[in-house]
Amino acid sequence: MADKQAELTVGGENFDFPTLKGSCGPDVIDIRKLYGKTDRFTFDPGYKSTASCESALTFIDGQEGVLLHRGYPIGQLAENSSFMEVAYLLLNGELPSQDEYADFTNTITYHTMLHDQMRQFYQGFRRDAHPMAIMCGVVGALSSFYHDSTDISDPEHRKISSHRLIAKMPTIAAWAYKYAVGQPFMQPDNSLSYTGNFLRMTFGVPAEEYEVVPAVEKAMDRIFILHADHEQNASTSTVRLAGSSGANPFACISAGIACLWGPAHGGANEAALNMLREIGTPDRIPHYIERAKDKNDPFRLMGFGHRVYKNYDPRATVMQKTVREVFDALKVNDPVFETALKLEEMALNDPYFQEKKLFPNVDFYSGVILSAIGFPTTMFTALFALARTVGWVAQWNEMISDPGQVIGRPRQLYTGPTQRDYVPLDKR
Ligand code: ACO
Numbered sequence: 524m525a526d527k528q529a530e531l532t533v534g535g536e537n538f539d540f541p542t543l544k545g546s547c548g549p550d551v552i553d554i555r556k557l558y559g560k561t562d563r564f565t566f567d568p569g570y571k572s573t574a575s576c577e578s579a580l581t582f583i584d585g586q587e588g589v590l591l592h593r594g595y596p597i598g599q600l601a602e603n604s605s606f607m608e609v610a611y612l613l614l615n616g617e618l619p620s621q622d623e624y625a626d627f628t629n630t631i632t633y634h635t636m637l638h639d640q641m642r643q644f645y646q647g648f649r650r651d652a653h654p655m656a657i658m659c660g661v662v663g664a665l666s667s668f669y670h671d672s673t674d675i676s677d678p679e680h681r682k683i684s685s686h687r688l689i690a691k692m693p694t695i696a697a698w699a700y701k702y703a704v705g706q707p708f709m710q711p712d713n714s715l716s717y718t719g720n721f722l723r724m725t726f727g728v729p730a731e732e733y734e735v736v737p738a739v740e741k742a743m744d745r746i747f748i749l750h751a752d753h754e755q756n757a758s759t760s761t762v763r764l765a766g767s768s769g770a771n772p773f774a775c776i777s778a779g780i781a782c783l784w785g786p787a788h789g790g791a792n793e794a795a796l797n798m799l800r801e802i803g804t805p806d807r808i809p810h811y812i813e814r815a816k817d818k819n820d821p822f823r824l825m826g827f828g829h830r831v832y833k834n835y836d837p838r839a840t841v842m843q844k845t846v847r848e849v850f851d852a853l854k855v856n857d858p859v860f861e862t863a864l865k866l867e868e869m870a871l872n873d874p875y876f877q878e879k880k881l882f883p884n885v886d887f888y889s890g891v892i893l894s895a896i897g898f899p900t901t902m903f904t905a906l907f908a909l910a911r912t913v914g915w916v917a918q919w920n921e922m923i924s925d926p927g928q929v930i931g932r933p934r935q936l937y938t939g940p941t942q943r944d945y946v947p948l949d950k951r
Contacts (some may be wrong), residue, residue: 533561547582547591564934571830574755576763577925580613580917581754588834588882592752593617601841606747606910607631607717610689613752613917628717634690635711635720637698638668645702654699654905655784661695662688663777673771675923684772685916692909693717697724700902718744721909726897738852739896742845746892749838749885750907752914754831758783762915763922767931772919779915780908786825789907793900795826796859796890804858805865812866816875824870826887833880842888846895855895863891 528539529552538560541553551574558564567573582591590597593612600609604618611619611627619627644661665687666673672683698708701724709724719735722743727733753759762779766772783789802811814822829836846860867883870876893903922928 531557531561533563536561545577548584558934564936566936570755570760575760575931576755576922578755578918578921579616580921581752581914583754583831585829585831585833588832588837590753590837597749597837598841601745601748601838604748605716606744606751606913609748609751610913613913614685614920630686631690631717632711632713632720634687635694635713637691637694641665641668642708645698645708648702650703650705652699652703653784654696654703654902655780655908657699657702658695658905658908659777659780659784661699662692662780663774665691666771666773669773673773675766675769675771678924681772681920681923685920688772688776688912688916692912693721694724696902696905696909697721699905700725700898703899703901716740716744718747736852738848742849742852742892743896745841745845746889746906747910749841749889750910752911752917755918756830757785757788758911759915759918762919764931766919766922767928769930772916775919776912776915779911783908783911784904789904789911791825791884792886792890792893792903792907795886796894796900796903798825799859799862799866799891802862802866805862808862808866808869812869812873815870816873824866824876824881826884826890827870827876828879828881829884832882832884835882836884838885839883839887842885842892843883846888846892849892849895853895857891857895859894860891863888 527542529542531538531540538557540557542550543553544550554565565573580593582594583589592600592609593616595604595612595618600612604612607628608619608624610631611624641661641664644664645657648657648660669684669687672680672687674680694711701708707729709727709729711720712723713720715723715735719740722735722740723733755763758779761782762775765775765778770778786794798811802808811822811824814820815824815827843864850856850860867887870881876882890900890903893906894900898906
């Protein structure tokens, strides 16, 4: 909605730009006509002050530590909802009725199998391949199997592709794990929940019955909820940018997985647990805090700090609580949790972290839980990708359904050589 005007003076001349108002959060200055009017671009590497799109899915107030999906606070969803329900909510805008919920979970359940030929793809990877390398490749390869649903201008095709992606991701991730450990791939079991099925495909073997531990299933489902969507983060923006050219959804999600892999984004949970294990005992924490504060040392406290949250990440609060539940259910007591709690306490009392508003993020505790459940660290980011697929497809759908959607094409501040003439090789 256009509201008041923002004034900008360029070269002594005044220009007006409309200010748009969302339902929550800061107003935005609509600068779409800036270049045309002023012959200037804006410069904002890292998009620290740039809203790249309009979206009705997720709202974050980083100063207050608030995260809402379609208006519902993440704490309420994590406490009362299920991952399938949150997926429905993100895709459709409203919580489902009982019939809608049953229909949706049924549809997802019946899309969990992979085309049998997909098995061959796995054989092409080295046994020690990172699961994210496998995920990027296999998800991208899905586009070669589903020509019946890649007309992105058809809402029904988009819906089927979205369901396929959400449904097949647990199978793809579980098989990436199975391939690494050399165990047979497990087929989905339609009698289980989305999350129970994933646990069975990951930790079950064909020779034995696998019993899903309800507390672990609940914790895992909650972890999926906490990772389902997070506004215009790097991987979601990657999915949108890839999709803006009209690329098929499987290729777009594969691009999102590639972006998520990096240690500054989804790879942080793996890095955070590795860091906690390296620290080892609480007496070594001060040394690592000093390293994190030292500008000449590239070391950072992994799982700390966030581009948007300048307060406690509300997802980290739920994660910390979930650690205790999983430890109780599995009767484990990994000393790494005590190290994490102590590190958090010391960092939050340190002026460096206070002044820079650096708080634990969702990744600080998630590795501790996932490790207790039995996942190797290399699988952590793959689990994140599995859950975030819901957000990616919801955001991609929102973008493609927008009649005003255009290809994403940033500009630049060019600092290279000005035009010069080619010099033949024998003259150089
Ligand atoms: N440890 C120590 N210092 C830090 C940390 C940290 N974890 N994070 C930020 N800082 C410092 C920076 O050195 C910088 O200091 P300066 O102003 O003196 O130069 C200041 O805080 C601001 O940091 P930026 O990197 O400019 O902040 P930005 O918003 O660009 O980065 C990021 C956010 C990438 C998450 C950063 O905090 C970080 O690297 N954290 C560790 C990795 C991590 O946990 N990533 C997960 C993010 S959540 C997610 O993707 C699910």
